[in-house]
Amino acid sequence: MKTLYTWCAILVIVFASVVGDVLLAHAMRQVGDVGALWRRSGLVAVIRRTLGNPNFLFGVMAMAVAFFSLLFALSWGDVSLVAPAAASLTFIGNAVAAKIFLHERVDRRRWIAAGLVAGGVALLAG
Amino acid sequence: MNFRKYLVLAGVTVFAAAGDSMLSHGMKQVGGVSVHHLQGVIFAVANPWIAIGILLLLAFFATYMTALSWADLTYVLPATSLGYVLLALVARFLLHEHVSPMRWLGIALITGGVGFIAGGPALTEHPAMEGGGLTGQNVSFGDSAQSGILTKDASHATHTHSGAEL
Numbered sequence: 001m002k003t004l005y006t007w008c009a010i011l012v013i014v015f016a017s018v019v020g021d022v023l024l025a026h027a028m029r030q031v032g033d034v035g036a037l038w039r040r041s042g043l044v045a046v047i048r049r050t051l052g053n054p055n056f057l058f059g060v061m062a063m064a065v066a067f068f069s070l071l072f073a074l075s076w077g078d079v080s081l082v083a084p085a086a087a088s089l090t091f092i093g094n095a096v097a098a099k100i101f102l103h104e105r106v107d108r109r110r111w112i113a114a115g116l117v118a119g120g121v122a123l124l125a126g
Numbered sequence: 127m128n129f130r131k132y133l134v135l136a137g138v139t140v141f142a143a144a145g146d147s148m149l150s151h152g153m154k155q156v157g158g159v160s161v162h163h164l165q166g167v168i169f170a171v172a173n174p175w176i177a178i179g180i181l182l183l184l185a186f187f188a189t190y191m192t193a194l195s196w197a198d199l200t201y202v203l204p205a206t207s208l209g210y211v212l213l214a215l216v217a218r219f220l221l222h223e224h225v226s227p228m229r230w231l232g233i234a235l236i237t238g239g240v241g242f243i244a245g246g247p248a249l250t251e252h253p254a255m256e257g258g259g260l261t262g263q264n265v266s267f268g269d270s271a272q273s274g275i276l277t278k279d280a281s282h283a284t285h286t287h288s289g290a291e292l
Contacts, residue, residue: 021199028194035130035196050191067183070146071153071170078223079150083143083213088236091203098199109242116239123232 002076009073013086016066018093022101023059029102030055088117131196134189138202141186143209147216148179154221 031037031049038046050056073082092114098104152175170176193202214233217223225233 021203024191025194025199028191031195033196034192063187071149074146074150075153075156079146079213079217079221081229082150083146083209084233084236087209088239094199094203102199104198104200113239113242116242117236120232120235120237120239123228123235 006073006077006082009069009076010082010086010089012069013066013073014089014093016062016069017086017090018097020059020062020066021090021094022097023055023062025098025102027053027055027059084120088120091117131193134192135202137189138186138193139209139212141182141189143212143216145179145182145186146213147221148175148182150217151221152176152179 027050028034030053031046034046034050037049070082070086073086095111095114152173153170155175156170156173171180190202214225214230218225
């Protein structure tokens with residue numbers, strides 16, 4: 001039963017993380033190079049511009065969902081299962097989402113790698 | 127400047143792994159959270175381990191956002207792959223959790239797969255790890271940054287480079 005809970009929590013983490021990551025990556029692309037902006041206009045400008053981005057706020061909300069799911073998952077399962085499983089599945093989800101929504105280039109090599117990662121996750125579960 | 131960006135990627139790796147470990151340790155002390163008593167999660171924050179874990183994850187978030195501002199999502203994410211190895215070591219030696227050989231193999235596969243994605247030719251010289259063996263990626267970062275080209279150009283340079291490498 002705990003295993004089922006753990007994997008359900010992991011799935012919620014993965015979905016929320018992918019949504020959050022895509023929104024945050026999109027937001028930070030809109031904000032631009034934080035280091036350059038900091039040198040030019042100061043830290044306050046960086047914070048204001050980041051917090052004022054709607055994509056950032058929605059991304060943070062999705063990440064909050066992922067975070068609380070992580071708390072649940074960690075109370076039910078080992079950190080060496082939960083963290084790598086959630087993170088690697090999130091990675092595959094992100095590769096798909098980055099290709100579709102962020103228009104990043106994901107070629108055959110990256111899909112093979114995604115398969116390797118998925119195999120690793122299966123081993124972690126066993 | 128280059129060094130700073132690799133420091134940021136290293137920060138992403140270490141803060142994530144350390145934060146997760148602190149949370150795990152704290153939640154084991156607090157005990158299992160029941161679905162029927164969700165407020166238990168809120169009170170869990172009172173546990174010092176969980177509080178420290180949250181602070182570390184905030185640091186992770188800051189470095190992660192910084193990295194995303196000048197790099198692709200699919201470039202930043204592989205930088206966290208070393209965190210899985212770090213997590214396994216922390217789980218085994220600090221939290222004394224049992225990590226079976228199959229799990230070690232799984233962690234190795236995941237790390238290998240993620241490293242594979244990280245950029246083929248640069249597979250053995252992980253950006254967050256080896257400052258010396260740096261290739262084209264940081265050159266494109268550094269050039270655009272040093273010549274003062276602003277954000278969009280910098281991210282564009284990164285993008286075209288990773289595209290060219292594939």
